[in-house]
Amino acid sequence: MMINTMDLCFPRMNNMSFWLLIPSLMLMISSSMKSVMNGVGWTMYPPLTSIQYYMSSSIEMMIFSLHIAGLSSIASSINFISTILLMKNKNYFLSNLTLFTLSILITTFLLLLALPVLAGAITMILMDRNFNTSFFDPSGGGDPILY
Secondary structure, three states: OOOOOOOOOOHHHHHHHHHOHHHHHHHHHHHHHHOOOOOOOOOOOHHHHOOOOOOOOHHHHHHHHHHHHHHHHHHHHHHHHHHHHHHOOOOOOHHHOOHHHHHHHHHHHHHHHHHHHHHHHHHHHHHHHHOOOOOEEHHHOOEEOOO
């Protein structure tokens, strides 16, 4: 991006976002060793993740793993955005950024918009499993009930 500038704006946030990946990975590995989650899929399809299909706590461990990984991604995205915006000079406009730097800025901004939606969806799955709510209708193919 620019030579002779600082590495990251918030090094502790960068360190935290890196070290949050280890508990996320450990939860993911332990949930796969706890029971075999055949048929749930990568998208955590709501009718297949209901408590009737999987009685073990491996789905909850996977959901918490996704939450921690999302928190790590949000922290690193904030760090990327603040680094890009604070590294440029006062006379250096965003239109003068390189295409690679601009693509990172746009991608991290879109990630900050999309990850809370994913966190809300997997929290609704967690609520449906443990508190007997009905955010997702299994008879309707797993579509969320939003009324």
